[in-house]
Amino acid sequence: MISLENISLELDVDEQKIPILHDLNLQFEAGKMYALTGPNGSGKSSVARVVMGIYKQTTGRVIYNGQDVGELGITERARKGIGYAFQHPPRFKGMPVKDMLEIAMKHSDQVNCQVLRDLGLCPEDYLERTLDNSLSGGEIKRIEIATLLAQNPKVRIFDEPEAGIDLWSFERLIDVIGNSHREDTTTVVISHQEKILNMVDEIVLIQDGTVSMRGNREEIWPQIKASAECACRSNCRLGEEAYAECPR
Numbered sequence: 296m297i298s299l300e301n302i303s304l305e306l307d308v309d310e311q312k313i314p315i316l317h318d319l320n321l322q323f324e325a326g327k328m329y330a331l332t333g334p335n336g337s338g339k340s341s342v343a344r345v346v347m348g349i350y351k352q353t354t355g356r357v358i359y360n361g362q363d364v365g366e367l368g369i370t371e372r373a374r375k376g377i378g379y380a381f382q383h384p385p386r387f388k389g390m391p392v393k394d395m396l397e398i399a400m401k402h403s404d405q406v407n408c409q410v411l412r413d414l415g416l417c418p419e420d421y422l423e424r425t426l427d428n429s430l431s432g433g434e435i436k437r438i439e440i441a442t443l444l445a446q447n448p449k450v451r452i453f454d455e456p457e458a459g460i461d462l463w464s465f466e467r468l469i470d471v472i473g474n475s476h477r478e479d480t481t482t483v484v485i486s487h488q489e490k491i492l493n494m495v496d497e498i499v500l501i502q503d504g505t506v507s508m509r510g511n512r513e514e515i516w517p518q519i520k521a522s523a524e525c526a527c528r529s530n531c532r533l534g535e536e537a538y539a540e541c542p543r
């Protein structure tokens with residue numbers, strides 16, 4: 296179980312403190328799958344970064360299996376079994392895919408090629424490729440997800456795994472994430488995709504840097520649709536009347 300207790304996050308930007316998260320409380324249980332959804336900029340990736348230790352919370356605690364891990368760095372948290380696949384995976388010039396997978400698998404001699412195959416990447420074509428700009432957006436994204444699968448942590452956070460993934464690979468991706476989930480694993484998928492929201496036990500809606508709703512799909516989905524409608528209506532530059540006539 297991992298819990299975020301009374302988390303707030305402020306970041307220093309141009310010598311100013313920018314509030315990103317506030318009053319955020321969340322628990323993720325072992326054996327369950329969760330989706331974090333919400334508008335762009337609402338704070339979903341920031342939540343993931345706080346869990347992983349990439350951002351240090353300004354106040355509050357991160358508790359993992361009863362232990363306060365809020366002061367630990369990224370590597371220590373990874374050793375304890377927390378893993379994160381980035382929304383925008385970093386590129387590492389000169390590092391072969393094979394080495395990345397080996398590190399993820401704690402330097403096992405036997406690189407798990409199956410994780411690449413599962414994501415539609417032929418190991419023969421990709422193991423020796425380097426993680427630089429020569430890889431397409433969808434390729435690097437799939438390698439990032441494969442790396443998290445190879446690492447096989449107890450807490451897995453996939454940040455918009457569908458981003459940049461083609462239609463043909465999307466169904467496979469959902470299957471791979473679902474099938475690799477175990478009873479002792481916590482899977483959190485940050486996503487805007489209805490198909491992903493459909494496969495989880497619980498949906499958490501993040502808005503304005505905090506949890507605004509959580510529950511199962513039946514409870515949450517109608518409210519999410521209604522709130523998306525409201526946001527669209529209030530953002531319509533042509534005004535309320537034009538919005539009402541919009542043929543959508």
Ligand SMILES: Nc1ncnc2c1ncn2[C@@H]1O[C@H](COP(=O)(O)OP(=O)(O)OP(=O)(O)O)[C@@H](O)[C@H]1O
Binds near residue numbers: 333336340382
């Ligand atoms: N390092 C940073 N410096 C400045 N602002 C930041 C930083 N990281 C996050 N933010 C801001 O915090 C807010 C939340 O960002 P975050 O990436 O968590 O949003 P998100 O919900 O993941 O959005 P998206 O759906 O677009 O991925 C945004 O307004 C973003 O600009």
Ligand SMILES: [Mg+2]
Binds near residue numbers: 340341382454
């Ligand atoms: Mg994000």
